[in-house]
Amino acid sequence: MKKMWLIGVNTFRESIRKKTLYIILIFALIVIGASKLFSFLTAEEELKMIKDVSFSAIEFFGALIAIFASLAAISTEIERRTIYTLLTKPIRRSDFVIGKFFGVSMIIFVNFILATAFFIGLLIFKKSPPNMDVFKTLLLIFFELILIGGITLALGTFTSDAFNIICSFFLYIVGHLTSYGKQLIERTENIIVKGLADMLYTLVPNYENFNIRDKIVVGLNVSWGYVGYTIAYGILYMCVALFIALYFFEKREI
Amino acid sequence: MAIIETKQLTKHYILGKKKVVVGLENVDLEINQGEIFGILGPNGSGKTTCLKLLLGILFPTSGEANIMGKPPYDIEMKQHVGFLPENPYYYDYLNGPELLRFYASLYSMDSDKADKRIEELLELVELKDAKRLALRHYSKGMLERIGLAASLINDPEILILDEPTTGLDPIGCRDTRNLLLRLKEQGKTILLSSHFLSEVERVCDRIAIFHRGHLLATGTLDGLNKQYQAENLEDLFVKTICAFDTEFAAKTGERK
Ligand SMILES: Nc1ncnc2c1ncn2[C@@H]1O[C@H](COP(=O)(O)OP(=O)(O)O)[C@@H](O)[C@H]1O
Ligand SMILES: [Mg+2]
Numbered sequence: 097m098k099k100m101w102l103i104g105v106n107t108f109r110e111s112i113r114k115k116t117l118y119i120i121l122i123f124a125l126i127v128i129g130a131s132k133l134f135s136f137l138t139a140e141e142e143l144k145m146i147k148d149v150s151f152s153a154i155e156f157f158g159a160l161i162a163i164f165a166s167l168a169a170i171s172t173e174i175e176r177r178t179i180y181t182l183l184t185k186p187i188r189r190s191d192f193v194i195g196k197f198f199g200v201s202m203i204i205f206v207n208f209i210l211a212t213a214f215f216i217g218l219l220i221f222k223k224s225p226p227n228m229d230v231f232k233t234l235l236l237i238f239f240e241l242i243l244i245g246g247i248t249l250a251l252g253t254f255t256s257d258a259f260n261i262i263c264s265f266f267l268y269i270v271g272h273l274t275s276y277g278k279q280l281i282e283r284t285e286n287i288i289v290k291g292l293a294d295m296l297y298t299l300v301p302n303y304e305n306f307n308i309r310d311k312i313v314v315g316l317n318v319s320w321g322y323v324g325y326t327i328a329y330g331i332l333y334m335c336v337a338l339f340i341a342l343y344f345f346e347k348r349e350i
Numbered sequence: 351m352a353i354i355e356t357k358q359l360t361k362h363y364i365l366g367k368k369k370v371v372v373g374l375e376n377v378d379l380e381i382n383q384g385e386i387f388g389i390l391g392p393n394g395s396g397k398t399t400c401l402k403l404l405l406g407i408l409f410p411t412s413g414e415a416n417i418m419g420k421p422p423y424d425i426e427m428k429q430h431v432g433f434l435p436e437n438p439y440y441y442d443y444l445n446g447p448e449l450l451r452f453y454a455s456l457y458s459m460d461s462d463k464a465d466k467r468i469e470e471l472l473e474l475v476e477l478k479d480a481k482r483l484a485l486r487h488y489s490k491g492m493l494e495r496i497g498l499a500a501s502l503i504n505d506p507e508i509l510i511l512d513e514p515t516t517g518l519d520p521i522g523c524r525d526t527r528n529l530l531l532r533l534k535e536q537g538k539t540i541l542l543s544s545h546f547l548s549e550v551e552r553v554c555d556r557i558a559i560f561h562r563g564h565l566l567a568t569g570t571l572d573g574l575n576k577q578y579q580a581e582n583l584e585d586l587f588v589k590t591i592c593a594f595d596t597e598f599a600a601k602t603g604e605r606k
Contacts, residue, residue, distance in 0.1 A: 102455050113443035180435040184405045185456040186428040349408050
């Protein structure tokens with residue numbers, strides 16, 4: 097337990113020292129900041145704009161951070177061979193994987209909090225302090241980011257850096273198109289295609305579930321039940337990803 | 351009793367459907383407590399493969415490897431082992447003391463003890479003046495030295511070193527040699543690999559000669575020289591390897 101923590105903290109420290117993630121964070125802050133430049137809008141429309149742009153920026157740049165941090169955590173550690181010095185210490189391979197997951201989650205969390213604080217500061221400055229709906233949206237975005245990180249981490253236990261990046265981004269895009277996919281599936285007649293598509297639909301992480309910002313921004317209500325259900329879905333999916341990571345990493349030759 | 355042991359240890363790297371590279375083939379080794387044992391062989395002879403199998407970084411195709419009677423994945427055994435990889439890479443955003451402290455924590459050392467040990471080791475490998483320098487600014491020799499310090503952080507009973515002198519200048523080589531001899535006096539067991547004959551000649555009690563993944567000969571230097579009627583290690587090295595290659599060529603020739 098202690099050793100997972102140590103590995104996690106070291107991973108987090110690496111992200112701070114290496115500074116590559118700062119650039120992504122700075123981009124996120126710039127985009128959030130820029131959203132208030134639309135001063136030709138009415139106050140109400142401007143607020144909508146700020147929320148819409150900020151939610152999207154926190155989600156998109158957060159996803160970039162999650163993917164790159166997770167990539168560095170396992171794939172790069174293997175590619176740079178620093179892992180030899182770790183796995184020859186008295187630690188289990190499972191300590192390593194779960195420790196890395198801890199570390200990546202910390203990185204995601206801190207960057208998320210920084211971007212969110214900036215956004216909330218902006219809302220307060222615009223005399224519209226965040227309400228429960230804003231909180232719900234952010235909560236779901238956070239769990240989505242953790243899930244994205246977990247999936248990239250799992251892929252890293254059995255693929256190369258390059259393949260992992262491609263796969264992670266592919267899943268990120270497809271995972272957001274699932275509702276279109278669902279409609280397409282319903283319209284297909286061919287049973288085999290339908291079966292395959294259904295399978296794909298179930299396997300691909302349904303990131304779009306975590307997206308309630310379109311509704312929130314226009315003032316629609318999203319129930320706590322839905323939020324809770326989606327978080328449970330995220331955690332379940334992440335556990336599966338972690339089990340896959342543990343399974344493959346146990347057998348991985350380096 | 352042997353403290354490190356391999357039995358018919360074999361590693362085939364599967365690269366494709368029909369492409370298999372022999373990393374190691376039926377190697378039996380026994381390394382005794384308190385000796386310095388050198389694995390000697392040309393590049394690509396399987397030295398690194400053998401050490402990685404012992405440490406559980408690779409898994410054997412067949413056969414087995416043991417350290418202190420424990421399999422390579424045993425956590426308790428690793429507590430007593432130190433390892434220096436070939437051309438070591440470290441977390442280059444850390445400085446020397448930070449790196450050593452991180453490794454010390456993985457051995458569950460308490461922090462007072464770790465701090466003392468880190469001071470000692472930095473003194474020992476002469477990196478005391480570079481305390482605040484991040485590892486990415488280290489020279490190759492400095493990396494090799496911090497690596498040596500890292501492999502000693504837990505005061506290991508067994509030290510496994512993969513080509514410990516490759517990046518070092520002559521003075522660094524001499525210092526490392528003296529350090530190894532001192533560790534031996536303290537009763538440590540040292541297993542090292544090298545392709546520098548003179549290095550091995552000067553420190554090792556016993557040697558093993560590897561070639562193309564096969565163990566060609568093992569024993570004390572004097573014993574082997576007598577057995578193969580060789581004048582010195584170089585002569586011995588060339589003789590065993592040439593003999594193997596001739597036999598190897600004959601065999602593969604037959605098959606064709
Ligand atoms: N990961 C790997 N995949 C395929 N072949 C490998 C791998 N690692 C080593 N080999 C091959 O195994 C043989 C032994 O390599 P190695 O143990 O690194 O030799 P040495 O350390 O004595 O130079 C070489 O022929 C090498 O090409
Ligand atoms: Mg080697």
